Amino acid sequence: MSIFKDLLWFFKQEKRSYGIGIFLLVLVALLELIPPKVIGMIIDQIAKKGMDTNKLVIFVGIIFINGLLLYYFRFKWRTLIFGSSLKLARQLRNNLYSHFSTMSPSFYQKNRIGDLMAHATNDVQSVRETAGAGILTFVDSIILGGSVLVMMAVSISWKLTLVSLIPLPIMAITTQYYGKLLHQRFHLAQESFSELNNKVQESMSGLKVIRSFGQEKEDIQAFRAQSDIVVENNMKVARVDALFDPTIMLVVSISYLIAIVYGSKLVVSDEISIGGLISFVTYLGILIWPMLAIGWLFNIVQRGRASYDRIRTLLAVEPEIKNAKGALEHLEMGDIHYAISSFKYNEESNFELKNINFTVKEGQTIGIVGKTGQGKTTILKLLLREYDTQNGGVTIGYSNIKDVTLNALRNHIGYVPQEHFLFSTSVSENIGFGKEDATSEEIERAAEIASIHDDILGFLDGYETVVGERGVSLSGGQKQRISIARSLLVNPNILILDDCLSAVDAKTEEKILRSLKEDRVGKTTFITSHRMSAVMHSDLIIVLDEGDIIQKGTHENLVNVEGWYKEMFERQQLEELVEQGGM
Numbered sequence: 326m327s328i329f330k331d332l333l334w335f336f337k338q339e340k341r342s343y344g345i346g347i348f349l350l351v352l353v354a355l356l357e358l359i360p361p362k363v364i365g366m367i368i369d370q371i372a373k374k375g376m377d378t379n380k381l382v383i384f385v386g387i388i389f390i391n392g393l394l395l396y397y398f399r400f401k402w403r404t405l406i407f408g409s410s411l412k413l414a415r416q417l418r419n420n421l422y423s424h425f426s427t428m429s430p431s432f433y434q435k436n437r438i439g440d441l442m443a444h445a446t447n448d449v450q451s452v453r454e455t456a457g458a459g460i461l462t463f464v465d466s467i468i469l470g471g472s473v474l475v476m477m478a479v480s481i482s483w484k485l486t487l488v489s490l491i492p493l494p495i496m497a498i499t500t501q502y503y504g505k506l507l508h509q510r511f512h513l514a515q516e517s518f519s520e521l522n523n524k525v526q527e528s529m530s531g532l533k534v535i536r537s538f539g540q541e542k543e544d545i546q547a548f549r550a551q552s553d554i555v556v557e558n559n560m561k562v563a564r565v566d567a568l569f570d571p572t573i574m575l576v577v578s579i580s581y582l583i584a585i586v587y588g589s590k591l592v593v594s595d596e597i598s599i600g601g602l603i604s605f606v607t608y609l610g611i612l613i614w615p616m617l618a619i620g621w622l623f624n625i626v627q628r629g630r631a632s633y634d635r636i637r638t639l640l641a642v643e644p645e646i647k648n649a650k651g652a653l654e655h656l657e658m659g660d661i662h663y664a665i666s667s668f669k670y671n672e673e674s675n676f677e678l679k680n681i682n683f684t685v686k687e688g689q690t691i692g693i694v695g696k697t698g699q700g701k702t703t704i705l706k707l708l709l710r711e712y713d714t715q716n717g718g719v720t721i722g723y724s725n726i727k728d729v730t731l732n733a734l735r736n737h738i739g740y741v742p743q744e745h746f747l748f749s750t751s752v753s754e755n756i757g758f759g760k761e762d763a764t765s766e767e768i769e770r771a772a773e774i775a776s777i778h779d780d781i782l783g784f785l786d787g788y789e790t791v792v793g794e795r796g797v798s799l800s801g802g803q804k805q806r807i808s809i810a811r812s813l814l815v816n817p818n819i820l821i822l823d824d825c826l827s828a829v830d831a832k833t834e835e836k837i838l839r840s841l842k843e844d845r846v847g848k849t850t851f852i853t854s855h856r857m858s859a860v861m862h863s864d865l866i867i868v869l870d871e872g873d874i875i876q877k878g879t880h881e882n883l884v885n886v887e888g889w890y891k892e893m894f895e896r897q898q899l900e901e902l903v904e905q906g907g908m
Contacts, residue, residue, distance in 0.1 A: 339412065358611075360607075366384070367600070413456045430711050442526070448632035454629065455633070465615055466615045482597050485588050489587070495576055503569060510561045512631040514559045517558045581609060645713070647731075658737065660686050661720070664718065664719075665682070667717075668716065676872060678714075685865060689849060689850075693851065693853045709740060737819055743824050749791070751788065752781055759812070774840040774844050775813060801828035809837065820851070823851075831858060862880070
């Protein structure tokens with residue numbers, strides 16, 4: 326029952342709803358005691374031949390009014406308690422979503438998206454049931470069960486009550502055992518469901534790759550195998566779950582048998598009346614629900630316990646990158662200076678940045694080039710504070726970026742990553758994502774600078790064309806240019822283009838870079854690329870090799886000295902000439 330203690334913060338938050346709801350549940354429990362007693366009185370009156378029309382009308386009226394009150398009170402407690410449990414589900418989902426949005430990239434390297442989705446769906450649902458049906462079964466099993474027992478013992482026969490309850494310890498022992506077993510199996514079932522979520526998410530995201538390699542059958546088989554595991558684990562839960570009701574009904578049946586046999590003996594010996602015995606048996610019938618509620622309570626509580634543990638463990642993870650105490654809410658722009666002696670993603674990582682030291686004057690464009698995996702994107706992520714380094718740092722103006730809030734830093738930055746993400750909305754909404762009040766003129770101007778405006782006009786619905794999930798209906802170059810337009814719309818002081826021109830042709834690339842240079846006068850731009858043509862007009866170019874800066878300077882400087890940059894520039898120039906000749 327520790328789950329109720331863990332959820333005490335929410336019960337306090339919704340104390341009015343739960344307080345009134347539980348009070349109404351108690352009233353319902355007390356009102357349910359009236360009909361069996363009235364039925365017994367009617368039978369005794371009939372047995373004594375003392376029943377007349379007036380008495381019958383009174384008895385029927387009592388039962389009718391009692392029924393109306395039960396109807397109203399049951400409606401009210403359901404809206405109060407179950408309604409509050411829905412608020413808990415909403416709050417937990419909001420907490421999880423807010424938590425996910427603040428986590429560092431390393432968090433998503435350790436936790437897969439499908440698993441996180443399972444936490445926000447199945448686990449939240451189980452906790453919600455604990456705060457709703459769990460409270461119902463807890464109160465009913467105690468209040469209604471206790472009230473019925475008191476009524477049976479005080480108003481009919483304590484001896485008959487005591488004898489009839491002899492089988493109850495059997496139920497207590499078995500349900501406790503079932504509860505422990507259920508907790509273990511439900512935890513495994515939730516984990517397997519998370520794995521299934523992961524499989525579906527990965528398969529849907531990688532559908533093009535699966536089809537291009539002709540792996541549809543293999544992927545379907547892998548999905549079925551994981552789905553079978555989910556079914557098997559849930560069947561294990563269902564088998565334990567299915568034991569509760571039969572066990573309780575068996576105990577109740579034994580109690581019925583004892584009550585009828587021993588109760589008949591008491592009637593014969595005039596210790597109770599025939600009406601009293603019928604009332605007792607009726608009360609025993611009412612007692613079935615509290616007994617079932619006990620078994621259901623164990624079921625709900627164990628599920629809620631396992632799910633809440635999973636949610637709480639996830640929420641307990643602290644973001645690696647967060648605002649420093651007393652961090653500044655405003656960042657004054659200026660030169661950007663890197664002074665990093667070393668940086669590794671983690672202790673196990675083989676990659677390391679070394680001796681990264683350079684300055685970008687405000688308003689300059691810097692190009693970062695090098696072979697794949699040499700640290701180009703890492704340098705940009707350190708500026709974005711997706712990761713922090715302990716050996717050195719990055720300053721903007723007179724401020725170390727660690728001394729300002731993440732919002733203050735990132736509000737100055739427009740980022741176009743290598744992997745472009747478009748939402749399943751219109752082109753216009755995708756470009757205007759970072760600026761809610763953007764006008765159509767501003768959106769079109771950003772599209773023109775990114776050289777995507779003409780393409781958009783050629784779409785079926787123009788700027789209102791829905792691009793599909795992740796921009797599935799667009800080419801790679803179109804997705805890149807829409808992503809660039811999205812960043813340009815917010816007019817950032819710092820624009821980061823992380824190899825985001827790889828899918829466009831040389832002519833389009835040149836047009837975009839020329840438009841950027843005209844539009845971003847006085848603003849700083851970072852460009853990483855494998856093509857030298859993308860960075861050759863930069864004010865500063867740095868060449869990375871194995872995490873170290875091996876060359877630094879302007880295009881004119883670098884092509885006049887022997888080194889990697891000159892070699893790659895000449896090779897790419899030759900490739901372009903060969904390509905033009907072939908055309």
